[in-house]
Amino acid sequence: MLFGIVRSEAGEFPVIDGITRLLIDELRAPLVDLLRRGRPRDALKVALDVPFYDRGGSAINFATRLVYPRGAGVARWCADRVKRHVYRILTDSTASFTDTVRRLWSPRWAEWQINRFAMPTFLPQFALATLTMSDSPVLDFGSGVGHGTFLLSRESPSRLVCADYSFSSLYLARKYFVPDAEFVCLDGDFPLPFASGYFGTVYSSDTLHCLDSKVLLANEFKRVLQSSGRIVLPHLHNAKSSVRFGKSLSARGYASLFEGLRHRIVPEEEVVRDLVDHGVLDLDRTYAAAALDKAVNGFCLVAAYDAGVLRRYTGLWEHRLSRLQAPMLNPIYEVKRNGKECAVTRRRLLNPGPALPDTDVLPDSAVIPLEDMNGQALRRLAAADPVCYGELVRKLIVVDGPARFG
Numbered sequence: 001m002l003f004g005i006v007r008s009e010a011g012e013f014p015v016i017d018g019i020t021r022l023l024i025d026e027l028r029a030p031l032v033d034l035l036r037r038g039r040p041r042d043a044l045k046v047a048l049d050v051p052f053y054d055r056g057g058s059a060i061n062f063a064t065r066l067v068y069p070r071g072a073g074v075a076r077w078c079a080d081r082v083k084r085h086v087y088r089i090l091t092d093s094t095a096s097f098t099d100t101v102r103r104l105w106s107p108r109w110a111e112w113q114i115n116r117f118a119m120p121t122f123l124p125q126f127a128l129a130t131l132t133m134s135d136s137p138v139l140d141f142g143s144g145v146g147h148g149t150f151l152l153s154r155e156s157p158s159r160l161v162c163a164d165y166s167f168s169s170l171y172l173a174r175k176y177f178v179p180d181a182e183f184v185c186l187d188g189d190f191p192l193p194f195a196s197g198y199f200g201t202v203y204s205s206d207t208l209h210c211l212d213s214k215v216l217l218a219n220e221f222k223r224v225l226q227s228s229g230r231i232v233l234p235h236l237h238n239a240k241s242s243v244r245f246g247k248s249l250s251a252r253g254y255a256s257l258f259e260g261l262r263h264r265i266v267p268e269e270e271v272v273r274d275l276v277d278h279g280v281l282d283l284d285r286t287y288a289a290a291a292l293d294k295a296v297n298g299f300c301l302v303a304a305y306d307a308g309v310l311r312r313y314t315g316l317w318e319h320r321l322s323r324l325q326a327p328m329l330n331p332i333y334e335v336k337r338n339g340k341e342c343a344v345t346r347r348r349l350l351n352p353g354p355a356l357p358d359t360d361v362l363p364d365s366a367v368i369p370l371e372d373m374n375g376q377a378l379r380r381l382a383a384a385d386p387v388c389y390g391e392l393v394r395k396l397i398v399v400d401g402p403a404r405f406g
């Protein structure tokens with residue numbers, strides 16, 4: 001269903017542009033009302049939030065939620081202008097993802113989105129996404145605009161559900177990254193709206209530390225998981241590290257959330273090093289509490305009822321190559337064409353986050369024996385020189401890319 005109203009004993013909720021909005025807030029009744037009056041485009045305009053990850057964005061969204069249902073006045077006029085601006089940009093059918101996020105107000109947020117595939121905090125996802133069970137439904141909780149979900153989609157799950165409380169992020173995920181997924185706008189500080197034992201994989205990257213009700217959410221992850229399934233959590237911030245974000249916990253704290261399941265917590269540095277140096281994800285190895293406390297960049301956590309999930313996985317680069325459908329130059333690189341070669345140089349970011357691992361992944365610069373770096377040229381290279389192409393993929397100079405990225 002693209003637009004409509006879902007009714008249950010819990011009440012009525014709007015479905016807007018394919019996104020089921022289950023937030024219980026000031027906008028719920030006006031949105032249902034707009035749909036009932038046959039004004040789906042107005043409902044979309046009202047549902048779109050300002051997709052920022054900072055306090056300014058949260059404040060604007062909070063204020064617009066409060067003033068919107070309360071009729072006229074200057075505040076309502078301002079809220080209207082904000083919504084119209086976001087609506088115009090997000091619904092532009094001709095714009096690429098990169099153009100769209102650049103036209104919104106926050107350069108830092110745009111930079112984060114455009115360069116997500118090169119961010120150190122994203123790298124563990126290249127290893128952990130491979131744990132997806134391909135024959136059962138996958139939940140990506142806190143999916144954001146869908147970079148990680150895009151990797152999950154390449155593992156061909158039977159069904160892919162994105163959940164996030166930012167409606168605009170889900171809108172972008174649907175428009176650019178995973179159009180065939182299903183989308184639920186919800187707040188994870190409340191119980192999840194999914195049947196028990198439904199998902200084979202519950203995946204959530206860089207999100208659990210944002211929530212207040214971690215015990216509730218972890219219990220919900222366990223409830224909606226199949227008995228043969230796995231919970232996969234790349235990039236959890238470490239409360240004992242100097243690099244902090246959100247409301248992070250220590251390794252012990254995260255472990256206590258998943259009591260009753262077998263689990264492994266691995267320092268993120270180790271996950272990334274194993275991946276880039278050896279193409280391995282080692283969930284067989286255990287770490288002492290002291291080593292986990294020292295994990296500056298945080299952890300990855302995998303939990304399952306079946307201890308067999310916690311083993312060593314090899315051949316991850318071969319796997320990634322076999323799943324790669326649409327090669328593109330990693331957006332963090334600038335390219336200069338020079339006859340039969342291209343020189344690529346990594347851009348400096350306004351907000352680089354943790355340092356890149358001390359390996360040859362994402363080098364500062366490289367010279368590539370191609371006249372152009374577009375998808376066609378990269379595909380030709382894959383056929384003509386698979387070793388060179390494989391190295392570009394392993395170094396993340398080339399990544400899989402959604403169709404209208406940039």
Ligand SMILES: C[S@@+](CC[C@H](N)C(=O)[O-])C[C@H]1O[C@@H](n2cnc3c(N)ncnc32)[C@H](O)[C@@H]1O
Nearest residue numbers: 142143144164165166187188189205206207210
């Ligand atoms: C740092 S982003 C991570 C996005 C994506 N998973 C990735 O790794 O690129 C965190 C995401 O969690 C979402 N989020 C935070 N708190 C949430 C909550 N209580 N309920 C649902 N989503 C939440 C945010 O909207 C945001 O999209």
